[in-house]
Amino acid sequence: MNRQAHALLSSSGAHRWLVCPPSARLEAQFPDSTSESAAEGTFAHELAELSLRHYLEELSDVEFKTKVDAMKSGKTRFGDFYSASMKEYIGEYVDLVIEKYAEAKERSRDAILQLEQHLDFSEWVPKGFGRGDAIIIADGFLEVIDLKYGRSVPVRAEGNPQIRLYALGAYAKNAWLYDIEAARMTIFQPRNGGESSEELTIPELLAWGEKVRPIAELAYTGEGEFHAGEHCRFCRAATQCKCLAEHEMEIEKYGYKAPKLLTDDEIADILRRIDNLTSWINQVKSYTLREAVEQGHVWPGFKLVEGRSSRKILDAEQAEAILHDASYSDAQIYKPKELLSLTALEKLIGRKKLSELLAPVIDKPPGKPTLVPESDPRPAWNAAKDDFDVID
Ligand code: SF4
Incomplete structure (x- = not known):
């Protein structure tokens, strides 16, 4: 099965359609373009699968090397994904799966x-299916392990509907045997947060x-209430969704107040909304530009013009020779x-290897204080301690 095939009610979108059921049908109207990070994730998953199949001796040393070499030399439209650090991150995932498998064998x-299993959870979600990266089954116990290669958004296993749906699919597939x-549902995100697990009976x-x-039945038929929030971030309908626009524009209400100062609670509310609002505004800006350039769409009151551009040197060697002839030295140019x-x-x-080699010359100074919601897992910044450290 194509690793990128998606059900209408995709497991990766479950955190969205569970909160905003009509989003699934609405999103289906918009193209699902592959981002660079999604393509990198697919590459990393393929490398992980090859490594585990090699470990399970489903691939000989020669087959494994040939396939990895082909991956390394194959170019994607985003360039090369393979790197020493990717090899290391995938190695950590492979070690984790092998370790868990060894523990299960002791049990x-x-x-x-099982690797890259098609998991059918349509008993609970109409036409729902997904793909389990690694599934371990031992007497009395099942573990689903999901590799997340992205680094921008941390994904945890606790309460995560995507991996719970995988676990339902894995259970349905194996319960008769x-x-x-x-x-146990485990997410391993080597570049952001590492391992997290949740266990349910x-x-x-x-x-x-x-x-x-x-x-899920409501979502499948496109019914239910729209509901905007954090989950809108990667919704394909985000730039045109009225519910999200109204939600983001709620901030306007502070402008209509009587001419008094905002309270602390009101400022905190604005602060809470700013990141989502900024990202939505940027999404709308890039969507409208793309439509105008690629589809010739005319937005009322707007026109396309040529933006600012910078000068560039067409032939560096020739420029270098001219500057040398004009008596400018290397140090100058x-x-x-x-x-x-x-x-x-x-x-x-x-x-x-980098930290081994450069440990003596790498410093990580404390980060500047930043305001985050109380739910953020980082400990609160202690101004008094910082002052004390300086005096020390
Ligand atoms: S943008 Fe948000 S509110 Fe609108 S359909 Fe998508 S998830 Fe629902």
């Missing part, structure tokens, strides 16, 4: 590890599935030599 000798009493998991069923950024060096060398 029961006939434990199995194994006596499964509990399910099968009755708890099935009871959750029963709660999902009526909402060249930039000083510059080291790659730490991120680029990490990609080149790998995270572990």
Whole structure:
């Protein structure tokens, strides 16, 4: 099965259609364009699958090397994805799966590890299916492990509907053969947060599935109430959704107040909304520009013009010769030599080796104080401690 095939009620969108059921049908009207990070994620998953199949001896050393070499040399439209740091991150995931599989085998000798399984959870979600990266089944126990290669948004296993749906699918697939009493759902996000897990008994998991069923039926038929919030972030309908626009524009209400100062609560409310509002405004700006440029769409009161551009040197060697002839020295016309950024060096060398090599010369100063919602897991900044450290 194509790893990118999606059901209307996709497991990855479950956190959205469970809160805003009509979003699934609304989103289906908009193209699902592959982003660079999604393409990188697919690449990383393929590398992880090859590595685990090699471990399970489903691929010989030669087959494994040939396939990995083909991946490394194949170009994607986003450039090369393979790097020393990707090899390391995927290695951590592979080690985690192998470790969990070994533990399961200790529990029961006939434990199995399944890779890239088609998981059908249509018993709870109409036509619902997904793809499980790694599933371990041992006597009385099932574990679903999901690799998340993205780094921008942390994804945790606790209460995560996507991995719970995978667990329902894995249970439905294997319950006739194994006596499964509990399910553990593990997400491994090597570049943001690492490992997180949630464990439910099968009755708890099935009871959750029963709660999902009526909402999924509403979502499948496009019924139910629109509801805007955090979950709108990656909704394909976001730029044209009226419910989201009204939600974001609620901030306007503060402008209509009598001429008094805003209260602390009102300012905190604005602060709470700012990130989502900014990201929605940017989404609307890029959508309207794309439609105007690519589709010739005319937005009332707007026109396309040529933006600012910068001059550039067409032939660097020729420019260099001309400047030398005009008696300018290398020191005058060249930039000083510059080291790659730490991120680029990490990609080149790998995270572990980089920290081994450069540990004595890398410093990570404390970050500047920043305001975040109280729910953020980081400890609160302690101004008094900071002052004390300085005095110390
Ligand atoms: S943008 Fe938000 S409110 Fe609108 S359809 Fe999508 S999830 Fe629902």
